[in-house]
Amino acid sequence: MQFKINGKAVELDVETDMPLLWALRDELGLTGTKYGCGVAQCGACTVLLDGEPVRSCTLPVSAAIGRKVTTIEGLGGKSALQKAWIEKQVPQCGYCQSGMLMAATALLARKPRPTDADIDASITNLCRCGTYPRIKSAIKAAAKL
Numbered sequence: 001m002q003f004k005i006n007g008k009a010v011e012l013d014v015e016t017d018m019p020l021l022w023a024l025r026d027e028l029g030l031t032g033t034k035y036g037c038g039v040a041q042c043g044a045c046t047v048l049l050d051g052e053p054v055r056s057c058t059l060p061v062s063a064a065i066g067r068k069v070t071t072i073e074g075l076g077g078k079s080a081l082q083k084a085w086i087e088k089q090v091p092q093c094g095y096c097q098s099g100m101l102m103a104a105t106a107l108l109a110r111k112p113r114p115t116d117a118d119i120d121a122s123i124t125n126l127c128r129c130g131t132y133p134r135i136k137s138a139i140k141a142a143a144k145l
């Protein structure tokens with residue numbers, strides 16, 4: 001099956017019901033996306049599918065055929081959000097942060113000037129370190145609010 005990951009065309013020969021997360025990590029070596037709960041609850045595995053955040057631990061890889069997948073590696077380390085993340089010292093243990101950044105990236109693409117309510121509604125990922133206030137502040141910094 002074929003799809004585009006971070007701008008590159010890839011071809012994979014795997015079972016169609018393999019979770020996308022497994023394909024990314026184990027087949028393609030894109031280990032920036034993390035496995036947390038495995039049941040679409042925590043958001044650690046969030047990637048973008050045609051720009052929309054999806055939980056890749058439960059999405060079959062076949063759902064990505066012919067579509068564009070963006071992972072944390074695809075942000076290139078220099079997006080306004082990633083810079084704000086560093087400036088605001090958001091990550092603590094760091095485990096949830098790839099998923100947080102992908103959800104925040106999708107939010108700013110859809111709403112360049114999000115309100116607190118927009119942020120609360122869009123960032124449904126879990127962080128056991130409680131970085132939520134820093135995440136909000138970094139999103140606002142990236143959005144220049």
Ligand code: FES
Pocket residue numbers: 034035036037038039040041042043044045046055056057058
């Ligand atoms: S690992 Fe996918 S939502 Fe938790």
Ligand code: FES
Pocket residue numbers: 091092093094095096097126127128129130131
């Ligand atoms: S930074 Fe530790 S779980 Fe979020």
